[in-house]
Amino acid sequence: MASIYKRGTTYTVNVSVVKNGKRVRKTKSGFKTKRDANYWANDIENRKNNDELSAVFAPDITVPEYFGKWLETYKGNIKSSSMTVYLATLHTIERSDILSTTKAFKLTRARAQQYLNEFGSTHIRSTTAKRKTQLKSAYQDAVLDGFIKVNPFERTIVTGSDPKDNDLKFLETDDYLLLINETKLVPTINNDIILIGALTGARIGEILALTTDDIKDGIIDVNKTEQSATRTIDTTKTKSSVRLIDVPVWLTDRLNSSYQGRMFNISQGAVNKAFKKLQTKLEFKNIVSFHGLRHTHASYLLSKDVSIDYVSQRLGHANTAITMKVYAHLLSSKRLQEIDKTISLFDKGLQ
Template identity: 45%
Template sequence: MASIYKRGNGWTVSVSIPYEGIYKKKTKSGFKTKTEANNWAIKTEGAKIEGEIDFKKQQTFLSFAKDWIETYKPDVSRSTKSGYDFTLKAISDYFGDVKMDQITRHSAQQFLNQYGESHSIASSRKVKGHLGAIMKDAVADGVIRLNPFERTTPHGTQSKDSSLKFIEYFDFKRFIAYLKENHEPTHDAMLIAALSGARIGEIMALTKDDIEDGKLNINKSYEERLDISKEPKTPSSVRIVDVPTWLTDYLKSITEDEGDRILKRKQSTINRELQRVLKLLDINKNISFHGIRHSHASMLISQGIAVEYISERLGHKDISITQNTYLHLLQVKRKEEISHTIKLLFSL
């Protein structure tokens, strides 16, 4: 039988359970009402009868998460590893030394609520995705019975205005013109991104074999942390991107080795030079290298290029990713189309 008694301002439950020839007690405190305590007692008594209670020492959530990342995510890219490190810090800050079996769906949702108060919704979704995957494997391994992050909802602030993430069309033309006239490896990396929309890892993985007349064969991504080129994350990232023939003629001329990467500069060096070039051209946009990719897509949208082709060109998994990423620009374009349609109808 369970023992239920008042302790301080709350109620405590203690259940005696036979374990390896002796009786051990499963105790839980902090119930606000006797009814809550009784419900837990009934549930625990049922688990005792079914033999589902285990007295093995539980790992902390933080410890399990660290082990999981080291075991299942050892070869991820630098940016992905940074994301997992961010998630570990969030676990440490909020959960501390809380054990795996002490985390409930309620406490998981409370964490997501608090996290969302100071982070963007995109960041909250990513963290929830990490924690959900970790807990799903914990269930599969028998460490816990239920995934507490199932049926929880991430919250957060809206990300920065999309206009801050890309260079406007006329400034972008000046940016490209400068890079064309001032060739060197860091500038060449930016130029490829500006004309193809490729990611920095895809650009740094390019070899002479990947360059044809007016085409870049994107089929791998360079991981700087591991100093290797590997397959992109998704099949859709493997693609042929059309670019001006003068670009591919130039790229083929700067390397002799067929299988060697044509650009060899640290990404941090390229990003520093990007900031210098933007300042030199008096382009007041604080963008990262990835912002050049956004600028490429934004330029195409502003010039009326079909979003289906832009999605394919960027290597997005499906068109919805492109539409969600560039929603603001597409809405502006839609208003222009509405205005054009009305003018057309009035002229009939």
Template identity: 45%
Template sequence: MASIYKRGKTFTVSVSVPYQGGYKKKTKSGFKTKTEANQWAIKTEGSKIDVDIDFKPSQLLSSYISDWIDTYKTDVSRSTHVGYEMTLKAVSEYFENTSLDQVTRHDAQKFLNEYGLSHSLATSQKVKGHLSGILKDAVADGIIKVNPFERAKPHGTNAKDNSLKFLEYADFKRFIEYLKENHEPTHDIMLVASLSGARLGEVLALTPNDIGNRTINISKSYEERLNIVKEPKTPSSIRTVDVPGWLTDYLLTLSKDNNERLFDRQQSSVNRELQRILTRLDIPKRITFHGLRHSHASMLISQGVAVEYISERLGHKDISITQKTYLHLLQVKRNKEISHTITLLNSL
């Protein structure tokens, strides 16, 4: 059965076609009307009986990547899917009408060089990883002989200063006080994240059953794009986090249905409200929602809480992830400990 949907001002259609003993999704975009898209779908599906549709090396690179995403990335998280769509957008703009068999290693490297001029190294590495993985499948399927991105080297600009990713202690305290004084769903979502270090999807998945006596049990995550509640990011993300008693008492008043999610809000609306509050409180740093998680951890580090316990609260796989993420803050703490140690030794 064909799937027809509107992308921008044109229609896109996808159908499943026979390919090497199995089935593969064939997608075509650019139809001006839904009727045109449907006619192509009928003709293409009809070919399932007559002859297999061949995925040729002359297929546009951007078209192949679009097909691949629609086929193999149907059940990934929203953020992962957005990442692949951004890669597709970059490829479409740079390679335009370039076919699979026309892309050389030289072309791949030039693309990554240019992309790196306006993006961080981490982002460029992710794009290179996407393209290398996608075209590895093209090689495996016999569509092309060599993966042009396999040995290409990503480049990028320096990442933003880590201090921009979290709120300083005084601003974080004012932010939390504002949320406590102005309860409403989006504010409550931010309040839970600020006091627990939970990710947005984890907060949106919470039900009354997850709220204990001064604890929040995090065992699932809400995926907005698919509108499903699923297992969290990693097994280590399943954890019980200690929080103030007044918070759990308040959360238990929000719903009488133990299986109903406490918060039903779109992620975009929560992020917009976060920016409004930062402006309202005259807080100069502009952080994302994930920055509340960083602010939570940074606050605990600055107040001398053990990094092992912080790692458990955040649900990191191991303590090394926490140490790497907050290296700059831990170094500041270490310098203070060095100074304190020297002072102590000098007093002997």
């Protein structure tokens, strides 16, 4: 920080700078106005910041080197789960024929687009979009820091394949109800985890973080999550993810009588493996991931005319707009049914 003070009829400025590895004070006097003194101080501060940044972001570093340094500098305090996603991007660009050896501050928009095309050729569009968002953010800081004038990822196009049909992410109603009855019948750790997922729509990390203190009469209190990579307990995905979920009392009675303290000492990968094995054993047509069970839970409730407001709260969505976006195809189908019912009412009334 610069200090400005008046000496006689003029102003003097002191600024702390680093020279030859040592911090020294740079002083300049004789400014007629405080405004002039501020201009000079700001100029010195900007030069100092640029010098410090240049020491971190050398002008000849490659794109992966810049992205890694950017993570260290600007993303040091993010959650480990978020950092895992950023590190996946870093790993990807380190292996990219297009970006691995490209100088970070020489990257053109055309070359950035070539990379997105390359990545999109083997990934779905939403995954490519996430990569672009992260790289664009990194390069936006390069613009703000004065290393480049234009963000090379600005106005680039996201490419990639379409995701699997939404129907493949849901269990059929008969399969869903069979799954609940099967896991209810035989109490095991895997069955209990799957049963909680089926009856709550909770995320797998939220379930694995549960303790018996979170299990009350007919209510499961979701207030934390387990990070997949480290298996450590962390805050929930969003503030709205903290919620109370109503469940049958027999479920909470069963859990309280079977566990004490933290309930499940098992990895998310092991749960997913067991869940898919059970679906295969039950001869389900569509094999879904554990997250697909969350979609199945919500879809089942919406198909039974449960309020979208309540389903949204149950899932821990921030608002119903998110729920409507995720389940747009299902809600559209329901809307067509409502149209048919409405037209039918008027047709009968006019006969």
